[in-house]
Amino acid sequence: MKLPYSSAPVFAASTITMKRSALAAAVFVLAGCANYAGISSDKQITAPQNDALQATQSVPSQGGQWPSLDWAKQFGDPQLPQLIDEALAGNPSIAQAQARIAKASSYIESSRAGLFPKVNGSYSWSRELYSANGLYPPPYGGSWYSENNALVSASWDLDLWGKNRSRLNQAVSQQKAAEADMQQARVTLAASVAQTYNQLALLYALRDVAQREIANRSDVGRITNGRVSAGLDTNVEIRTAEGNIATSQTNLSELDGQITTTRYQLGALLGQGPDRGLKIANPVLNSKIEVALPDNVPADLIARRPDIVAARWQVEAATSDVKEAKAEFFPDINLSVAAGFDAFGWGRFFTSSSRQFNAGPAIHLPIFDAGALRAQLKGRYADFDLDVANYNQTLINALNDVATQIASIRSVDQQTSDATRALDASSHAYQLAVIRYKAGLSPQLQVLTADQNRLSNEQTVTNLRMRRRDLQIGLIKALGGGFDAADTNLAIDGQTSKTASVAAKTAD
Template structure:
């Protein structure tokens, strides 16, 4: 670094000053120095280091054939409070309680605050810095190197009080680029915070549906146990009468034991579902016990909104956050490239220095220094090139993660829609099977009460009905769960700020020179 300063020292300093002749003016010195540095600008080179990542565009992802039916039946995007459309007040209260604050949200909030603090730090680095200091020290010069008449062999008490000014002019925008990178990461952290709320609300709704399903399965298992025990009693009676052998008794005992096992399994899963909800609410396990049994929910009526997949980029929080990180990485490259170029900073000092405490404040003790300092990177062992290569790799990584997120998001939507179409057909067929089994049970029960059919026949038909009801409950729960997953895949009601919707695709970083 070479600098040119206005310099004034106090007249109490010990030692002789040598006169300087033919001193060039300050502007002349600065111009000559700048010209020399410009001629040497190629000493620290960044040639051959460029990022290779390319952002995938929504139009490049083919989806029209997979979503042709849904695009003809396009609907609105999920609402911000989409869960209220499910019509369950208890679920509304649970999600409101969770969004008021849980450990998961606290983690996302802390990360957002940390990123905002980094933004403030980067912004402060762009401005001037002013520091004050005062000191007092004992100084003794060797009388072997300094004659006695020039202060050698004596102790000197030096007192200083000064204010220091420093300001990097940031000619090529390196510090501004670093600040913009920090802003981008703060934006990404803020979007991550909103994504955490969406993920939490969806997880609670899915756990709630799970609790309702295992409760229904417990009811069916209880009914099956009652049927199996009735069949066992009948088999034992018939065996004692010599009508049946022990084979039917043993089979009925096995059915009864299986039903008891299913009840125990349903009880365990009910407990696990309640604990899962307590965890999501950020509470202890007793909170889960306070949740009333959920009513069976109907699947949310969700279809693909218009302009998919292009609008999906702005509706999925994870895609928006990934895009902000790409932009931040692009600005990091700008900041790294600016380090290869000459720069000018302003430095100044003003204060008092004296060997006499009584004369510390006064014109004779005044000292100041002020002027520009011009720096040029000449040789650093490859540190700047390595730093730029690292920033380029980080940019390529951010682009790859963005592309991966975008591709996964669009395919997830298509997968959820395909599964829902298949489930709709399965539910329709299973409903017919359940209706038929229910009708058969009614006929069998009527025949038995009229004395035409046997009780054994009625119990056998009852088993078919319970099995059909079990499959129906499972398909209904899966259908509701998939509709919730589709809501999440479509962004979960995320509404970006106008600033988030701007085109943040970083252009190739230009040479600031």
């Protein structure tokens, strides 16, 4: 039956609509063949307020201040801040961290380029002798011809599912993590310089103790000589006194060797040769500085410790990786267009008849890949779970680090108090023993015993005082060493600082 003329366009339009609908349905059905159903993660980062991280007793609020970037000035030795600045400027570890940041920045630029259209131009020229017995008949066959081809092409990935944007976000997060790692390297290096410098101060303090001991034992030796002349002692006591002096001089020589070695270590930390360490003046650090923790340490520590900030940005990067992997399950649509000229010879190269043009979309649709995309997504989720676990462990270690430093400082303070009383008592006992020995009222052995007790107690007090300062430097490092994520543009804003599991599920 012949349809009326007026019904033909309606029928044709309906047919086209039905074909398009069928095509769209087919696309979605086929796309459903590759899917990520059943692949997810329930891992989440631990909040500082979590009951599992309670630290009010171990890390009490004391109204103190967070360390500032110039924390080394509080030790009263102007050389220490200068050495730290020199190390931060010249140590290769900082240069390595900066190189990693530069590499991460290049990934950002590369990922950002994927969001914009690409335009390319090409030109080719070829000279060819066509066979007289081949495809092309005379006059082409059996003759030489030149072919010119010029083409300008453009393409644009529409990124309908956010794959390229997720890749860019991942690169940005990786750069932020690299920057936080560099800040951690700076904090670690500064603390290492300060602690090695404090070790040098300890060795010089022990050297002073050793020199005083040599003087004391020399005095006892002179008393012994006088007693031998008076017939009160024998050569046994003389040789004993001489042996004690030699032992003290041996200890002094050993300390001198350790001082030289420590100076070499400082030179290396400064990024220079060992001779640089030999030029460092003797330390003159303060003996004791009061320690008070700032308030809200568990909550604020996540922005004060660069290692925690770096771990947090790694979680953000893993979240973007998951989103990118999920976008791989959806069709890619790339628009392309190309225009140019193609002709034999030069005469008609730029004429209108030599024009060439093509345009159209290119669609990539994952239908069946034997589970490759699902395996890739599972791997991204595994990386995500690992980064979440690393963050949680870093936070736990940070709190434990602060608590350990505080407990150790309090313990050292108590030990120092007890050791100081013991030193006072043993020093007084030694003085009495020397007086009695000089007066002929007690034997040399009593003096030597009192001297050994006094020496041991003096060394203990010296070690404890330097140990306290070493722990205080460790506490400064544990509190972030003056780092603040907000001041370095590394803070994660309120929208992205939610739990990692929520962030990961935004791509579902």
